[in-house]
Amino acid sequence: MPLFTKVIASIGPASSDATTIFNMVKLGVSGFRINFSHGSPDDWVKYVDAVRNAENRVGRPIALIGDLQGPSIRIGKVEQPIVLRKGDSARIVFGSEARGGDEKVVPMPVKKFFDFVEDGDILVMDDGRTRLRVADVQADYVEIVALTDSVITSRKAVTIYNKEIDLPPLSESDINNIKFAIAHSFDYIGLSYVRTENDVDILRDYLRRFGKEDIGIIAKIETKSAINNLDKIVEKADAILVARGDLGMNFGLEEIHSLQTRIVEKALEHRKPVIVATQLLESMVEKPVPTRAEVVDVSTAVEMGVDALMLTGETAVGKYPLEAVSWLIKIVNFVEKTTLRNEFANISRRSRTNIDELRLLFAKGVLELTEDMNAKLVVFSLYGNTAKRIASLRPSIPVYVGSSNKSVMRKLAILWGIQPLYVDSNNYDEGLQKIIQKAIELGYIGYGDLVVATYGLKEPRQRIEIQRIVS
Ligand SMILES: Nc1ncnc2c1ncn2[C@@H]1O[C@H](COP(=O)(O)OP(=O)(O)O)[C@@H](O)[C@H]1O
Ligand SMILES: C=C(OP(=O)(O)O)C(=O)O
Numbered sequence: 441m442p443l444f445t446k447v448i449a450s451i452g453p454a455s456s457d458a459t460t461i462f463n464m465v466k467l468g469v470s471g472f473r474i475n476f477s478h479g480s481p482d483d484w485v486k487y488v489d490a491v492r493n494a495e496n497r498v499g500r501p502i503a504l505i506g507d508l509q510g511p512s513i514r515i516g517k518v519e520q521p522i523v524l525r526k527g528d529s530a531r532i533v534f535g536s537e538a539r540g541g542d543e544k545v546v547p548m549p550v551k552k553f554f555d556f557v558e559d560g561d562i563l564v565m566d567d568g569r570t571r572l573r574v575a576d577v578q579a580d581y582v583e584i585v586a587l588t589d590s591v592i593t594s595r596k597a598v599t600i601y602n603k604e605i606d607l608p609p610l611s612e613s614d615i616n617n618i619k620f621a622i623a624h625s626f627d628y629i630g631l632s633y634v635r636t637e638n639d640v641d642i643l644r645d646y647l648r649r650f651g652k653e654d655i656g657i658i659a660k661i662e663t664k665s666a667i668n669n670l671d672k673i674v675e676k677a678d679a680i681l682v683a684r685g686d687l688g689m690n691f692g693l694e695e696i697h698s699l700q701t702r703i704v705e706k707a708l709e710h711r712k713p714v715i716v717a718t719q720l721l722e723s724m725v726e727k728p729v730p731t732r733a734e735v736v737d738v739s740t741a742v743e744m745g746v747d748a749l750m751l752t753g754e755t756a757v758g759k760y761p762l763e764a765v766s767w768l769i770k771i772v773n774f775v776e777k778t779t780l781r782n783e784f785a786n787i788s789r790r791s792r793t794n795i796d797e798l799r800l801l802f803a804k805g806v807l808e809l810t811e812d813m814n815a816k817l818v819v820f821s822l823y824g825n826t827a828k829r830i831a832s833l834r835p836s837i838p839v840y841v842g843s844s845n846k847s848v849m850r851k852l853a854i855l856w857g858i859q860p861l862y863v864d865s866n867n868y869d870e871g872l873q874k875i876i877q878k879a880i881e882l883g884y885i886g887y888g889d890l891v892v893a894t895y896g897l898k899e900p901r902q903r904i905e906i907q908r909i910v911s
């Protein structure tokens with residue numbers, strides 16, 4: 441299981457059974473994403489139960505991420521995939537369902553689409569595999585011509601190339617899905633198609649209004665506006681996700697690497713957790729072994745010092761979900777072992793103008809003391825802040841974090857290098873001892889080890905204790 445860079449898996453028909461989810465947790469998955477654009481609440485409840493059962497059986501906190509549809513246009517349900525050859529024409533009609541198959545009718549439940557789209561627009565779908573040209577626009581249907589061989593399946597997002605349809609950041613169904621996520625103790629909510637920092641504020645307001653402000657907001661960076669407003673969005677969000685699927689539809693594919701680099705750097709600069717997602721091991725949707733290009737792509741993302749990598753179609757609908765997880769972990773482990781430890785530290789500890797919190801410097805001090813002594817680091821963290829600061833410094837040693845606060849431990853599960861443990865104690869000193877005991881039980885700490893145990897005090901002061909494990 442990777443010690444530092446974490447793995448998040450999207451759940452879908454290919455991975456929704458309890459055994460697969462349990463096996464993914466055993467392999468080392470630290471978080472699961474449920475995409476609210478697909479399936480139904482009845483499906484999602486089963487996914488949640490399977491994740492929480494696996495979490496209990498393995499005894500390791502797991503993060504649950506609920507991914508909102510956001511201001512995206514998605515087609516409705518088609519019973520049969522619609523197969524188009526390049527040059528074929530088809531019709532997009534207002535409605536939420538269609539037979540599909542030979543009936544080349546694509547249902548479009550978003551009324552505004554028909555007012556917004558214009559002759560000559562290029563529609564991009566399915567992470568860019570489908571490209572259609574708008575040939576004729578009518579009030580409640582649009583004629584299109586396929587520019588590529590395409591297979592159109594249910595609930596696919598539609599990008600109108602170089603245009604951003606002005607839909608509200610959260611639809612009625614998004615708000616229902618926020619309530620669902622709260623009712624089922626999700627740890628994070630993914631905000632798709634973020635355009636400005638105001639979109640993050642709007643979601644934060646809902647969470648506050650519904651009394652669950654501690655749910656983390658993951659801003660998914662995938663639109664041109666988001667890139668233009670990147671700094672402010674990163675400041676407001678709790679975590680950042682490089683959403684390469686839609687990013688590659690709103691920008692040229694050739695721009696992906698530099699966009700990813702820029703987004704990751706910005707997140708590191710603001711010390712926000714950052715996740716890279718989509719098509720990491722895309723060929724494993726069909727094959728049991730990744731391509732060389734995919735291995736290099738994953739390695740590059742790990743070397744950028746991201747907190748986590750997220751599998752999407754590979755585990756949601758792929759034929760080899762478990763192999764995709766084990767290949768991802770194998771590549772992560774190799775790169776972590778071979779990349780000089782201080783490489784990651786250099787990425788994230790370069791002194792940046794915005795480092796002015798004393799606490800961050802304390803955390804840096806404790807961490808570097810522990811690293812230099814080749815000791816083990818144990819942190820008691822009621823709210824997770826000390827642990828988050830240490831993770832943002834890209835520690836070269838595992839950081840064992842304990843707290844009685846389940847949801848804090850689950851949120852930390854997808855951060856770099858954090859090994860979260862539950863301990864039922866609300867006081868720091870007793871808590872530190874319990875974490876050390878539990879870490880010994882789990883084999884993380886052995887006799888003879890030097891342990892640095894720490895927690896952040898109210899006033900900016902780090903409490904540090906060093907002990908040798910002798911009995
Ligand atoms: N729960 C699901 N049920 C059916 N199909 C799904 C599900 N989750 C994902 N998929 C399929 O896998 C594709 C990639 O997954 P993902 O990236 O999570 O979705 P999207 O890109 O549509 O937001 C989706 O477009 C969809 O075709
Ligand atoms: C993660 C992404 O979002 P979604 O899968 O919802 O399109 C993406 O676009 O890469």
Ligand SMILES: [K+]
Nearest residue numbers: 632662683686
């Ligand atoms: K998206």
Ligand SMILES: [Mg+2]
Nearest residue numbers: 685686718752
């Ligand atoms: Mg996607």
